[in-house]
Amino acid sequence: MPRAHKGSAPRKGGQRRRGGARSSSAQADSGSSEDEAASEARSTASDCPSLLSTVAEDSPGGDAVDEQGQQEDLEEKLKEYVDCLTDKSAKTRQGALENLRLVLASRLLPDFLLERSLTLADALEKCLKKGKGEEQALAAAVLGLLCVQLGPGPKGEELFHGLQPLLVSVLSDSTASPAARLQCASALGLGCYVAAADVQDLLFCLTCLEGIFSQSCGVDGSAAPASLHGLFCAALKAWALLLTICPSTHVSDILDRQLPRLPQLLSSETVNLRIAAGETIALLFELARDLEEDFLYEDMDALCGVLRTLATDSNKYRAKADRRRQRCTFRAVLHSVEGSECEEETVRFGLEVLYVDSWARRRVYAAFKDVLGSGMHHHLQNNELLRDIFDLGPVLVLDAAALKACKLSRFEKHLYNAAAFKARTKARSRVRDKRADVL
Structure with a gap:
């Protein structure tokens, strides 16, 4: 895949600035399965010491000597965790994976990871092959973070291509844990977005993810078990992420195939799946109008009616927070589908500002935010991959006086x-x- 798609804008045809809906709602979780997996992983006992204290005590404003010492201490502990990935105890491996996930999300360590990319790839392969449930989910999450850390270079491509078949295998295995399949869907989408250099790899991942969430787009969408709604939501979001870099020659076929089917998900019992479907529909309309300015949808009246109902939903049996989040999202979706420009959202980090001004840009931002969490601002400031994707330019280098002045x-x-x-x-x-x- 041409790198220009990722460097100049998060999607093809991104030169024209379009209004973006609020990015705060893009931070919604992928469902109850994901929450349960996270809580179980955090409660997992481990023989390895925790890295949380090391990360929390480190402050970007400290002296250079202190920062260097803290960096060395952190790398020493990381080496221990890499060694723990091959331990016989499943709890020890899970604890090491969880701590690696926390550090990789909050810190940028490309040099350290480049030296150990093969070791990490072998360890993650064993965790995905022989691990169960929680271990597979954590291994997939760490793989996604490694792709973000290594970027689209040779090492990142080698890592993703080596583990892609395993991700697809776990994702397609109906007997695997829903939490593990969910994380594999997210890792497959993010890894392909960052590291896949061939259009055929992109199309293969799109087809695989489409096959997962399409299981909930049947005649009776409620027939799908509630335990799989989180998986469908994650697969749909990953699929939408890859659409932002899909060549225009393939977008038309995707529009014809999925635009009539996705509205069925708007009646899902899960608020996260309804919101993901609404945002994806808005993205599809945006891509369609980039291809054809006078794009017309046959069932526009029926679709707008459903969106309007969701944008004004006041059913008391839904949680108040869910109703509020749903109404906020679907008001923006309805305006976009009807052809109106959406409000531009700004994300401030340090001395810089990121503008979220289109549904494609919003989906990309949300995908990285979901995996990086509170470390998103740190990566926006220092990660060349994210700065390239969002057109932020080179990393800003500020001296001590400038940092002190802005405090x-x-x-x-x-x-x-x-x-x-x-x-x-x-x-x-x-x-x-x-x-x-x-x-």
């Missing part, structure tokens, strides 16, 4: 926090008032 004093932080607390209290009071119009 707030303790008194200024106190005033800021007090003002933010007051504004937050007022906003929550308005929402809690039953007479308030939350729409």
Whole structure:
């Protein structure tokens, strides 16, 4: 696949700026299965010491000597975790995988990982082959983070191509753990987006992911077990991510095949799957109008009717937070489908600003946010891959004086926090008032 798709914009035809919906809703989780897998992984006992204290104590504003010492200590512990990946105890391996996931999400360690890419690839291959459930899910999550760390270079491509068959195997195995299949779907989409250099690899991954979420697009969508809704949601999001770099020659066939089917997912019992389907529909309309400015959809009235219902849903049997998130998302989806421009969202990190101004850009941002979590801002500042994808330019190098100048004093932080607390209290009071119009 030409690298130009990833360097200049997150999707083909991205030169034209389009309004992007709010990126905050893109941070929604993939379903109850994913939450359970995460909680189980965190509660897993391990013979390895935790890296959480090392990561938390490290501060970007420390002295250069302290930072170097902390970096050396961190790398020593990481070496221990890499060794623990081949331990006979499943709990030890799971603990090592979980700690690797936490560090790779919050730190940028390309040199350290390049030296051990083969060792890590072999260890992850064994975890995916011989591991069960939680171990497979953690191994897939670490693989996705390794692709983000190594980028689209030779090592990243070699890592992804070596483990891609295993990801597909676990993903397609109906007897495998839903949590493991979910993480494999996410890793397959993210790894292909970052490391696949051939269009055939992209099309193969698209077909594989499409086959998974299409199982919930049958005549009776409710027939799918609720335990698989998280998997369908993850596969749909990964599929939409790959659509942002899909060549225009293949987009038309995908539109004809999936645009009439995806609206069936809007009636899903799971709010995350409904939202993922709505955002994907908005993305498909955006891609269609990039190909044909006067694009018309045959069942536009019926689709807009369903979207309008979801955008004003007030059913009391749904959780209040779910209703609010759903209405916010589907208002933006409805405006985009009807041809209106969406509000541009800004993401501030450090001294820089990222503009989320299209559904394609939003899907890419959300995909990296899901895997990096709280480390997203650190990677936006320092990871050349993300800066290339989002057109942020070279990494900014600031001296100590510049960093000190942009820091707030303790008194200024106190005033800021007090003002933010007051504004937050007022906003929550308005929402809690039953007479308030939350729409």
